[in-house]
Amino acid sequence: MTDSKKTETGNLIRPVSRATLPQEIVKALTDLIMKRVWKPGDIIPSEKELAIRFQVGRSTVREAVKSLVVIGVLDARPGEGSFVRATSSELLSGAFHWGLLLGERNLDDLVDVRVLVEVECTRRAAERRSPAMLDQLGESIADMEAHQTDHNAFMESDTRFHLAIAQAAQNPIFENIGGTIQSIGRIWYPKTYYIPETKGLTITEHRAIAEAIAAGDVQAAADAMRAHLVSAGKRLRRILSGE
Structure with missing residues (x-):
């Protein structure tokens, strides 16, 4: 991830008001995708980094990321991280x-x-x-x-x-x-x-x-x-x- 993208990401990822609810993390992450800060093929910050930025536990971040993987917004690659997927169907x-x-x-x-x-x-x-x-x-x-x-x-x-x-x-x-x-x-x-x-x-x-x-x-x-x-x-x- 480039320095400029890290800066923009850092400006948009802030502590959430209802940290116990993974859907708040989902909203924040998808905002970054909808605003094209993260584009198809980009790797998102690590689970640890996101937990620090959102000031939540890693399990909360993990559940949010898993939801986005299930929907097909993110692609989880073992040993590499989670990547933004291209929208491949109207249903998705x-x-x-x-x-x-x-x-x-x-x-x-x-x-x-x-x-x-x-x-x-x-x-x-x-x-x-x-x-x-x-x-x-x-x-x-x-x-x-x-x-x-x-x-x-x-x-x-x-x-x-x-x-x-x-x-x-x-x-x-x-x-x-x-x-x-x-x-x-x-x-x-x-x-x-x-x-x-x-x-x-x-x-x-x-x-x-x-x-x-x-x-x-x-x-x-x-x-x-x-x-x-x-x-x-x-x-x-x-x-x-x-x-």
């Missing part, structure tokens, strides 16, 4: 901007998309259920129950649950869109974990979905997924609206 670009711009005014749009995609995936999962897929759902719920005090582990298990259903639809486009939705969710939905009842309700809602899929009840499975997505959206709205 759209997911990136949604992740940045999601707010109360367009939350309903995101929930609509989730319902359209994930409810249909759930219908197909109930029709095409397999022992392996049901085991995946059961294991993810068990992991969520076991990690209710660990936000990161809980989110990983939550994500695995939804991805298993997307994969069970046996349509690579549904799976791709479902993965993109989960990538956005990894940035925003953990904010709802600060609502005390969120994790317990999420587990209960996931269990209802899994039981309906296991029973092969297509309509009940679809209804359970729809109810879960709407409820999750309402919980996120509470946070975004500052309640």
